[in-house]
Amino acid sequence: MKIFIDTAKLEEIKQAYSLGILDGVTTNPSLIKKTVDELKAKGEKVDMESYIKEILTLAKGTPVSLEVIGTSHQDMVKEGKRLYEKFNPVASNVYIKIPVNPALDDKSEAAFDGIKAVKELSDAGIPVNCTLIFTPEQALLAAKAGAKFVSPFAGRVDDFIRTNHNISFEKTDYFPAEGTKKEEKLLEDNGVVSGVDLIAQISEVFNVHDITETEVLAASIRSARQAREAALSGADIATLPFDVIRELLMHSKTIEGMNKFVGDVVEEYSELVK
Ligand code: E4P
Secondary structure, X not given: OEEEEEOOOHHHHHHXXXXXXXXXXXXXXXXXXXXXXXXXXXOOOOOHHHHHHHHHHHOOOOOEEEEOOOOOHHHHXXXXXXXXXXXXXXXXXXXXXXXXXXXXXXXXXXXXHHHXXXXXXXHOOOOEEEEEEOOHHHHHHHHHOOOOEEEEEHHHHHXXXXXXXXXXXXXXXXXXXXXXXXXXXXXXXXXXXXXXXXXXXXXXXXHHOOOOOOEEEEEOOOOHHHHHHHHHOOOOEEEEOHHHHHHOOOOHHHHHHHHHHHHOOOHHHHHHOO
């Protein structure tokens, strides 16, 4: 499974790439807002164009997803093309992130606009990451429209199931991949029992129907265990916040073992490795 970093913070991107294990970057308007707000709070001015160019350069040719902000087919296509033309020449690694359905309410005429935009940009040779996926059928339509990546939001599925059943939780609280019961009943969202289950169902649909041109990009991943379960469920890629990448390396027995090894070093051996 490839690992992307889910952030707009330059320092985090720089540090994660220095590990040599990173395969890409995802951003979204909320991550960019968080970064801009933090920089402004420190009194720093943000030149967004140079800032994005720096992210693209740091990513060393691996995919960087930049999201549109429009909510109509025309706006998303216009913005997608503008972002691609402006930024892809920097390092040839721009993917345009398009919401699968940009409607702001369930009666909106805009319901098809995401798929139309995915199709038009893909036909124009612009790689698309289709985002805000919450059902296997959304992923199927995005793949049929030509998306290179589909992004199921695992953590937000778990949030949704817990919220709908009045279960209180913190954002990083673990939610079982196999789902959870309340009063003997398995909780679900229209047949999806967890975020990891959503990833597994999309992977299964793609396998059964031999969809090979679209990769499953597990997004909204909140813990190392969820990243592991995403890998086991067939995700091609997981995009992880910096803290989750760090958490992938954590185990108390590893730390305990290190303390023992460091404490046991004899002088003869340390002379040898100098
Ligand atoms: C990535 O592309 C998504 O925008 C992101 O993973 C969402 O994560 P969140 O649900 O933790 O905000």
